[in-house]
Amino acid sequence: MVGGGARVSAPSAAAPGETPPSAPADICLILEGTYPYVTGGVSAWIHQLVGALSELRFAIFHISATRGETHEPRYTMPPNVVSLVDVGIHGGDEPAVKGEAAGPAAWEAMWRYHEELKDGRNDGLADLLRQVSPHAGAGPSVHDYIYGKPAWEIVRRLYESRAPDISFLDYFWTWRFTHLPIFRLLHAPVPEASVYHTVSTGWAGFVAAATRIRRGRPLLLTEHGIYSRERRMEIDQADWIYVQRQAPMTLSAGPGFFKELWARLFERLSRITYAHADQIVTIFEGNRQAQIRDGADPAKTLVVPNGIDPGPLGSLPRIEPAPGEFRIGFVGRVVPIKDVKTFIRAVKIVTNTVPGARAVIAGPGDEDPAYLEECRALAAALGIADRMEFTGRVDVKTIYPRIDVMVLTSISEGLPLVILEAFAAGIPVVSSDVGACRELLEGRGPADRALGASGLVTGLADPAATARAILALAQDGGLREEMARAAQARVRAHYQEADLIRRYREIYRDLRQAR
């Protein structure tokens, strides 16, 4: 069905290649680059949700970046995960097989669909799929899309109508790289389920929308961060997109033409997901507004904040600092989006004033080893390597009791669980003003704000501002205690895991009954 790219396994039996149970799952999670293969906030959230809703049977459809790579799950999945399918979308083997022939009308429909997208209409996918690819495996094969003449004609027409002055070689290969995942996903074996739940837009959102159309089952979208915006940031920094290969004589587009093409693709995938989701959930108000700006129907949107069980962290015995010592914590993956370098620079500034300042960076660095190395090198260059501890993957319960302030310097976040954890542990937080962080630190709504601030908000990528905030807390024990109290009160009042679980149980129930 799919050219050998999908690996299907029943995780409870742990036998690779085993087919999923024939009974459809209650919920099929459609995931991209996350649970159970990649650790992180979203993965932790999924693990928590699935584990807590033990009465529901979950299937997981996971999209990996690279084809043919074998992954080891990083989580022990709860027994109610009944099947796991992993599909790689980039690279890998040649798309081999021939598919069903599509008539001229079908190819013309594809062309019209692209014209509609250009005109800002995102609801044509249902009609298109009915004509061209009503179910996975139907319609032209991936091979036909990539190598076939009718597909070539569409690309040629797109080029001539959109960007006739740009390097055709780069246009064509950008088209291939952007569309190969789409074609593969159109053929991917998404498990049967009563409700589909995608935890991002993008590729996962696209295959979720296609599944919604093909199976007629309700689709729930939960977006932690706003996918299209995160992608745009990545793309702006990407060095693999053909900026430098641009011909100097092109007229129609600046050097960022191909970056714009990629960014627009992800925006469109988001819009398509919004258009086909029955319910659109995000974790804080700011994100909900962003979704609405990007085309989500306000009536479908809902905020369900993340939550934790504050009990265990709240009852951890604190390890007091040595006299004169001040312990700054960073909890999270060591990756560029967390801007660990700003954290390191801020720590350097703090040590100028507080000689006893020490820092711990607690989180895995294996996702981007080169970046980890750069961070270590930066700490060494700033002369603070001896007071900067990189723990690698670690149980956070051993970290929170021995830090006095937790710092977040991310350039993008949703609603970071680490802030909730720090709150539960009674630790004030210094955070960049991204995602839900301001709502978390200063309160959302009047009742919440009345609890007082539980941390200090700073600008992005601003080591001096971060350092000032850390110093404010380092030098004012009273403020620290005040904020710690507010933090614990806030997490108990508004960010309880039990509330989150209850809300999702209701949403799933309502969607299942909707049919």
Place this chain on the structure above:
Amino acid sequence: MAGIGFRLKRLIVEESASGWLRAHLYGAVLSAGPWLLSICTLASLALLSRELIGDAAHARFQAVVVYTYTFSLITTGAAHMVVTRELADELYLGRLGALVVAYRITIAATALGHLALGALVYALMPGLDPILRVFGVMLLVVVSCTWMVMIFLGAAQDYASVVAAFFVGNAVSLLAALGLGRVLGSAGYLGGFLVGQAGILFVLCARVEREFTAERLPGTVDLGRAFRRYPELIAAGVFYNAAIAVDRIVFWAASTGRPIVGWFHASIYDAPIFLCYLSVVPSLAIFLVSVETDFYDRYREYYGVATKHGTLRQVLEAKRAMTECLRDSLRRLLVVQAPVTLLAMALAPWIASGVGLDRLQIAILRCGLVGALLHVLALFGGIVLLYFDRRRAAAEVAFVFLVANALFTIATVWVGPRAYGLGYPLAALLGCAWAYHRLEQTLDDLEYLTFAAQPMNPEPAAVESSQPATA
């Protein structure tokens, strides 16, 4: 790279993504040139033989030589184009070490294979005297190795050496044959001829050794992989060489064949057809020059624009210029070749009386002249198809030519003497039509083939060199 031969150096410096394409071209021309020189040698021997060794002895000698040439082309045809291509791929990757290895493997395998084949055939064939058998086996080995060694000189584009070697070698063949023939009859003739041909092989081998092994370069080569990768080239090589021989084979095998010695036959068809090939020498020269100069420049320009970030409009413009240039080349070729062919047809009776052909053979000669013209046009169409890496289409052209030539020639033999010779031009016309039909399609679809037919994940070694568009 101090020791590497001058020509190879130039080839590499030229970042010759399409070196192999040109290699095919040189291959075609190179095998034609020596073929023509050999025909001259054989013709001279034929003219001088009557009072020297007598007609019957000469016929035996000539049959062995003609059969050796004919069938060695077919047996080496299976490997000829594949090795040509593999060599160019390696050359493109700058792996000179691989060339030496490929060369030695190829020559050793060809020699051993044909030694075994020749020994088997001549052992089983009745009615030959032993010296003739031994010389026959040796000639088969020498001639097949010569075809293969020319690939390597073609890769080095060293056709001057080839022509010089053949010129001198054939002169030696002629003199030695005359000398030994006086003493030993047909075996002496063959032995003398063999000396010259073996001399050619040794000179060519020495030339290759000097060119490729000037510096000790480590290298390995996987010829088996090349054969698996390019089955269409195996087919094209066998079909083409069988196609150019099948009409003569039909005439030998049918009632028109005169048994000469053992299994070898001759027919009235042989002499006029060999003469016809001489008439297309101008075409070969023109094609070589115009493809090498104008067309090749446009071809490079096209792939340059396509791979160096040109717009589609620029790509199509370059394609138009290239197509135009190709048409010009063909026009120029016809302008020269057509009068030559027509003149030869008009002069056929005089030519015939000069070389001793009868009336029936004059008719065959006239048909053959038209056939040869169409044949070279089909051949050039096939070579241009290979320029665009349309291996399958090239194999199809050869296949059409082969089947048509076999069927039409059988039909003409069946109809009788008034139809003799019509098979070859008709078959060549069909091959020609198929070649230009496929070429037309290729040029129509060229930008599609250039971009969309490229694999998503190129296999590192081969595809890079064979696919100029994304290399």
